[in-house]
Amino acid sequence: MTPRPILEINRLGHQFGDFVVMRDISLAVQAGTMTALIGPNGAGKTTFYNLVSGRYQPTQGSIFFDGLDITRMPAHRRVALGLLRSFQITNIFPHLTVLENVLVPLALEHHKGFRFWKSMSRERDLKRQAEEILERVGLASEAHRRAHELAYGDQRLVEIAIVLARNPKLVLLDEPTAGMNPEETERMVHLIQELAQQSGTTFFLTEHDMNVVFSVASYLYVLHQGSLLAQGTPNEIRGNRQVKEAYLGGSLDS
Numbered sequence: 740m741t742p743r744p745i746l747e748i749n750r751l752g753h754q755f756g757d758f759v760v761m762r763d764i765s766l767a768v769q770a771g772t773m774t775a776l777i778g779p780n781g782a783g784k785t786t787f788y789n790l791v792s793g794r795y796q797p798t799q800g801s802i803f804f805d806g807l808d809i810t811r812m813p814a815h816r817r818v819a820l821g822l823l824r825s826f827q828i829t830n831i832f833p834h835l836t837v838l839e840n841v842l843v844p845l846a847l848e849h850h851k852g853f854r855f856w857k858s859m860s861r862e863r864d865l866k867r868q869a870e871e872i873l874e875r876v877g878l879a880s881e882a883h884r885r886a887h888e889l890a891y892g893d894q895r896l897v898e899i900a901i902v903l904a905r906n907p908k909l910v911l912l913d914e915p916t917a918g919m920n921p922e923e924t925e926r927m928v929h930l931i932q933e934l935a936q937q938s939g940t941t942f943f944l945t946e947h948d949m950n951v952v953f954s955v956a957s958y959l960y961v962l963h964q965g966s967l968l969a970q971g972t973p974n975e976i977r978g979n980r981q982v983k984e985a986y987l988g989g990s991l992d993s
């Protein structure tokens with residue numbers, strides 16, 4: 740029996756007024772995989788993520804998460820179900836320490852809320868969990884620094900730690916290496932690979948850097964002008980003529 744996909748998109752379409760940005764997208768993301776959505780600039784990746792995360796509601800089609808129809812569900816309820824998005828723009832509390840940045844979502848996950856912040860901060864168990872998450876993303880030594888003091892690449896790691904603290908089933912990773920230098924990119928790639936192998940979390944990422952995509956993803960969907968142009972393994976996509984043409988000049992050859 741084929742396992743049920745964690746994310747199933749059926750004939751998804753979206754219009755802004757009369758302008759059709761997305762048409763007839765059907766795809767499935769299998770649990771435990773690292774799947775990527777790629778496409779040239781303006782292909783519709785951000786719109787697609789906004790539809791899946793609940794920021795926009797599609798004008799056509801349906802979205803199922805873990806077997807549940809979430810097409811019209813508000814974003815915060817999707818988060819509560821375990822569907823999280825890591826934003827391109829750093830989305831952290833700059834004046835809290837790195838550890839506190841992870842403790843806040845952990846507290847939310849444990850339904851304790853901000854009112855209990857003071858007593859909660861002493862709770863050894865949550866602190867230990869936060870430290871474990873920081874260990875996993877390679878930030879244990881930065882735990883007591885304020886987040887805004889960190890280098891850009893490390894701030895993106897804090898963002899990943901915040902997402903992990905919500906105990907996600909599916910993470911939409913929006914350009915995880917955008918704006919990073921080569922060293923930071925390499926660290927992030929290693930981290931993504933490790934997370935994909937070790938946790939039961941499923942990742943669905945979009946990324947402009949094809950070297951990153953081909954080294955982390957096991958399956959790819961290619962968007963072009965709002966439609967699905969191709970799907971397949973990294974090797975199949977690398978050799979796909981239509982995909983190469985869509986990218987005009989072969990950034991896929993690298």
Ligand SMILES: Nc1ncnc2c1ncn2[C@@H]1O[C@H](COP(=O)(O)OP(=O)(O)OP(=O)(O)O)[C@@H](O)[C@H]1O
Pocket residue numbers: 755758760778779780781782783784785786787
């Ligand atoms: N709010 C909006 N209103 C009208 N058109 C929009 C809106 N948001 C996006 N678009 C249009 O939808 C199309 C897809 O844009 P989108 O940002 O989803 O593409 P993308 O693949 O994420 O691009 P990039 O890789 O450059 O970030 C583009 O033509 C864009 O101009």
